[in-house]
Every structure is written in C-alpha cells, then in structure tokens.
Amino acid sequence: xxxxxxxxxxxxxxxxxxxxxxxxxxxxxxxxxxxxxxxxxxxxxxxxxxxxxxxxxxxxxxxxxxxxxxxxxxxxxxxxxxxxxxxxxxxxxxxxxxxxxxxxxxxxxxxxxxxxxxxxxxxxxxxxxxxxxxxxxxxxxxxxxxxxxxxxxxxxxxxxxxxxxxxxxxxxxxxxxxxxxxxxxxxxxxxxxxxxxxxxxxxxxxxxxxxxxxxxxxxxxxxxxxxxxxxxxxxxxxxxxxxxxxxxxxxxxxxxxxxxxxxxxxxxxxxxxxxxxxxxxxxxxxxxxxxxxxxxxxxxxxxxxxxxxxxxxxxxxxxxxxxxxxxxxxxxxxxxxxxxxxxxxxxxxxxxxxxxxx
Numbered sequence: 001x002x003x004x005x006x007x008x009x010x011x012x013x014x015x016x017x018x019x020x021x022x023x024x025x026x027x028x029x030x031x032x033x034x035x036x037x038x039x040x041x042x043x044x045x046x047x048x049x050x051x052x053x054x055x056x057x058x059x060x061x062x063x064x065x066x067x068x069x070x071x072x073x074x075x076x077x078x079x080x081x082x083x084x085x086x087x088x089x090x091x092x093x094x095x096x097x098x099x100x101x102x103x104x105x106x107x108x109x110x111x112x113x114x115x116x117x118x119x120x121x122x123x124x125x126x127x128x129x130x131x132x133x134x135x136x137x138x139x140x141x142x143x144x145x146x147x148x149x150x151x152x153x154x155x156x157x158x159x160x161x162x163x164x165x166x167x168x169x170x171x172x173x174x175x176x177x178x179x180x181x182x183x184x185x186x187x188x189x190x191x192x193x194x195x196x197x198x199x200x201x202x203x204x205x206x207x208x209x210x211x212x213x214x215x216x217x218x219x220x221x222x223x224x225x226x227x228x229x230x231x232x233x234x235x236x237x238x239x240x241x242x243x244x245x246x247x248x249x250x251x252x253x254x255x256x257x258x259x260x261x262x263x264x265x266x267x268x269x270x271x272x273x274x275x276x277x278x279x280x281x282x283x284x285x286x287x288x289x290x291x292x293x294x295x296x297x298x299x300x301x302x303x304x305x306x307x308x309x310x311x312x313x314x315x316x317x318x319x320x321x322x323x324x325x326x327x328x329x330x331x332x333x334x335x336x337x338x339x340x341x342x343x344x345x346x347x348x349x350x351x352x353x354x355x356x357x358x
Contacts (some may be wrong), residue, residue, distance in 0.1 A: 013342060015069050017061055019076045020085030020148060020216070023291035024338070025055050025092030026158075029099050030298035031327050036103055037305040038324055048099050055096055062089075078135065080144040083128035087151035090124060091226075093117040094158035098165055107169045114162050121155055141198065142206040147216035147292060149195045150223040156188035157223075160230040164237045178234070178241040182251070185230050189254060192223050210280040213272060215293040221265040222296035224258040225303045231255030232306035252311065259307055262300055286337030294334050297327035 032047030066073050076082040097113025100106045129152075138144065160181050167177045199220065231251050238244025244251065276282050301323040308316035 011068070014061055014065050015072055017065050018085065018288040019082045020088045020151075020292065021061075021288050022055075022058055022088035022092035023085075023288060023295060024335075025051055025058065026088055026095050026154075027291045027294035027298060027331060027334070028054060029092070029095035030295060030302055031324075031331050032099055033095070033102065034298050034301040034305070034320065034324055034327060037302055038320060044103055048103050051096055051099060055092065058092075077128055078131035080132055080135075080139055081146055081148070083132060084148045084151050086124045086128060087121075087148075087155040090117050090120045090155035091151065091158040093120060094155070094162045097162045101162070101166050101169075107166055110162065110166045111170055114159070114166060117155075117159050117162065121159060125152060125155065140206075141202050142212070145195075145198055145202060146214060147199065147219035148289075149199070150192065150219040152195060153188045153192040153223040154219065154226050156184055156191060157226040157230040160185050160188065161226070161233050164230070164233040167237065168239075174239075174241040175243065178238055179243045181234065182243045182247055185227075185234060185251070185254075188227055188230065189258075192227065196220065196223070210276045210282040213276050214287070215289040217272075218269055218293040218296050221262050221269060222292070222299045224265070225262040225296055225299040227258040228255050228262060229299065229303035229306050231258065232303065232310035235310040236306070255307060255310070259303065262296075262303070266296070266300065284337075286334070286341040288338075290334045290337065294327065294330045297323060297330045301327050 028047050028051040032044045032051060035047065036044035077086060093113050094117040097110045097117065100113060101110035163181045167174060232255055234244050234251055235248065277284060301320040304316060305320040308314055
C-alpha cells in the first residue's frame with residue numbers, strides 16, 4: 001500500500017478518535033475481572049494482557065490528537081454528546097488499576113493508577129460539565145443527552161472500587177480512606193439519579209428514533225451495576241473501619257437497590273435493541289459506542305458475583321455463570337467490528353471508509 005495513503009488514513013483515524021474510545025479498556029478489564037471472579041485464571045490473565053496493550057496504545061493516540069488536532073479535541077471536550085465520553089479515561093484507568101491489584105498482585109502499580117484516576121476525575125468531570133453549563137448555545141434534551149452522561153457515575157464508582165480494594169494493603173488511614181470512599185459512593189448514586197431522570201424523561205416524552213438510540217444508552221445499566229460493585233466492595237473490604245461499619249445497613253440496601261435497577265434495565269435495553277435493529281431495520285455498523293454495550297455485560301457479571309459474596313448468598317452465582325458467556329460474545333463481536341472498521345480504513349484509505357466515528 002502507498003505509504004502516503006497509509007499515513008493519511010492513520011491521521012484520519014486519529015482526527016476522528018472518539019472521546020469514549022477508552023471504553024474498550026473498561027470493557028476488556030471488567031471481562032477480565034469477571035473471569036477472575038469465576039475462577040478462570042488463564043482467561044482473566046489473557047484479557048489483562050490485552051488490556052495493558054490497549055491502554056498503552058490509546059494514551060499516545062489521545063496525546064497526538066491533542067497536539068495535531070487541538071480544535072477537534074476542544075470541540076469534543078465541550079460538546080454535550082461527546083464531552084462526558086472522556087470520563088471513560090477515568091473508568092478505564094481505575095479498572096486497569098483493579099486488575100493490577102487483584103490479578104497482578106501489585107499494590108504499588110495499583111496505587112499509581114488510583115491517584116492518576118483521581119486527578120483525571122477531577123479534571124474531566126468538573127471540566128466537561130463546566131463547559132456544558134456555561135455554553136450559551138444549548139441543544140434540546142433530545143439532541144443534547146445520551147447514555148455517556150452516566151459515565152459521571154461510572155467514573156466515580158470505579159474510583160470507589162479501586163480505592164476500597166487497595167486501601168488496607170496501601171497503608172492508608174482506614175477511617176479516613178473509607179469515609180471518603182463512602183462519600184464518593186453516595187455522590188455516584190446522586191449523579192445517577194440526576195442524570196437517569198433526564199434520560200427517562202427523554203425516552204418518554206421525546207421522539208425515539210432508531211439512529212438516536214445508540215449503544216451508549218447501555219450505560220443506563222452499567223452505571224447501577226458498577227454502583228452495586230462499589231457497594232459490595234465497600235462491604236467486603238470495609239471490615240471494622242468506622243464509616244463502612246456504621247453505614248453497612250444503608251450500603252447493603254443501596255447495593256441491592258442498584259443491582260435490582262440494573263437487572264430491570266438489562267432486558268428493557270435488549271428489547272430496545274431488537275426494536276432498533278430488527279423491527280426498524282437499522283443496520284449494525286461499528287462505532288466506539290458499542291463498547292458501552294460490552295461493559296454492562298461484564299460489569300453485571302462481576303457485580304453479581306461480588307454481591308453474592310458480600311451478602312453471603314451463593315445461590316446468586318448462577319447469574320454470573322450464565323452472563324459471562326454473553327459478555328465474552330459481546331466483547332468478541334465488538335473487537336472484531338473495530339478491527340474490521342479501522343483496518344478497512346488503513347487498507348483502503350479514507351475515501352472508501354470515511355465515516356466519522358462519533
């Protein structure tokens with residue numbers, strides 16, 4: 001292939017790098033952790049290795065886009081539909097940190113990922129919503145919100161999960177650490193309630209078109225699924241720390257409520273997917289938003305296994321043993337779609353595959 005054409009195709013892909021591309025790190029990591037919960041160590045380690053590679057490749061690409069296409073990066077960061085997607089960087093960093101803690105048995109590396117995730121959370125969560133709040137030109141609710149807004153909850157709870165996992169081994173003051181983690185757990189819940197209210201209102205009172213119902217709305221499920229995992233992790237690792245012990249009945253109740261809500265959303269979103277693709281005949285075409293559909297499958301598997309352990313209810317393990325296969329199938333289909341889409345652009349050039357990836 002012509003080197004010049006290949007270079008042009010690469011820069012086209014980089015220019016159109018989606019803000020939410022770190023969702024592939026989130027999804028791969030959570031499938032890895034799900035396999036670990038179910039005792040499949042070799043599978044968990046395989047996905048762990050893949051995830052390290054994904055994370056290592058994505059960071060240079062994002063930095064390159066920032067310097068080569070700063071206007072596009074600025075527009076993405078300040079956009080109603082695109083800005084919240086950058087929170088996948090926070091969640092991806094936290095999930096990979098959890099892999100290092102649980103699978104890699106490396107608390108030192110996990111702590112680095114924890115503090116990096118905290119810094120990114122502060123910069124992106126406040127930054128992107130500040131830009132949205134002060135933007136003088138506001139879209140309608142129908143055109144201004146999607147499931148990626150719930151990454152505010154996902155990113156917050158991902159830090160809770162990683163922090164609670166490493167708190168004891170990191171040598172932190174447990175009372176202080178778990179006080180802050182419990183506070184973040186509550187914040188993540190409130191952010192979910194605020195945003196899901198707007199999304200539910202959009203579903204009920206604005207026209208729902210197939211092209212507008214993108215896979216990002218699967219984060220409706222993953223936001224409460226990761227809230228379940230955060231609550232279960234606080235219960236499992238909190239022990240005799242003051243705040244988790246004092247709030248345990250509250251945390252258990254919220255954790256069960258979050259799991260029930262995730263369980264309600266899952267079949268509903270499957271039905272909407274059938275309506276979108278089978279009844280309304282919208283063709284499947286890879287976009288990074290499809291990783292937002294893989295993540296809830298893996299997260300629901302992981303959070304259910306963690307909930308079963310936290311409340312000592314082993315009968316619940318039948319759910320993750322079934323859902324892990326759905327998660328693996330979704331990951332494989334999405335990864336294949338990504339390779340075919342991006343590989344097609346690199347092989348055949350921009351002219352043939354010039355669609356925008358947002």
